[in-house]
Amino acid sequence: MSESEYIHRSHNVSVLLYHFVCPAKYRRVVFSKAVDESLRNICLEISKRYAIHFLIQSIHRMSPTQIITTVKSLTAREIFKKHPEVKEKLWGGEFWTDGYFVNTVSKFGDETSISKYVRNQGVEKDYKVLHSEKQ
Numbered sequence: 001m002s003e004s005e006y007i008h009r010s011h012n013v014s015v016l017l018y019h020f021v022c023p024a025k026y027r028r029v030v031f032s033k034a035v036d037e038s039l040r041n042i043c044l045e046i047s048k049r050y051a052i053h054f055l056i057q058s059i060h061r062m063s064p065t066q067i068i069t070t071v072k073s074l075t076a077r078e079i080f081k082k083h084p085e086v087k088e089k090l091w092g093g094e095f096w097t098d099g100y101f102v103n104t105v106s107k108f109g110d111e112t113s114i115s116k117y118v119r120n121q122g123v124e125k126d127y128k129v130l131h132s133e134k135q
Contacts, residue, residue: 007051007059017105018056019114020068025094030086035079040131042078046071055111064102072096 006015024030031039046052050070051059058067076095080087087093105111 007057009059012060014060016058016060017111018058018064018067019101019103019105020056020064020071021101022068022072022096022099025090025097027097028089030089030095032083035083035086038079038082039075042075043071044131046074055105055114068100068102072100 006013050062050067052062052067052071056067056071062070072095079095086095103114105114
């Protein structure tokens with residue numbers, strides 16, 4: 001693995017990495033610089049509280065569904081609270097689409113190639129690293 005380290009617990013060692021894709025509801029453009037910064041801070045708090053790291057690394061006790069449900073619900077609630085203008089753009093009151101894509105990061109897609117893929121997404125191909133920290 002290029003950036004992640006093994007997580008050592010009292011009875012196990014793991015390195016579980018997931019690549020999640022979950023677009024904003026209706027694929028609306030709602031990510032401003034302020035929303036990006038809020039999302040970054042929210043995700044850092046989620047990381048501390050739930051032992052989830054983004055390009056999402058988790059401990060073995062949480063399933064991918066539990067991880068993304070937690071991330072989507074907490075980020076949506078906080079974004080709407082801090083940025084009411086975003087809620088106005090999303091008339092249904094939901095921040096994320098209902099579905100998501102998940103892939104494990106492995107020999108078929110290591111961290112470097114997944115990061116490159118994520119950077120190359122979007123209409124304007126604007127990719128910003130909001131936070132990077134070695135574990």
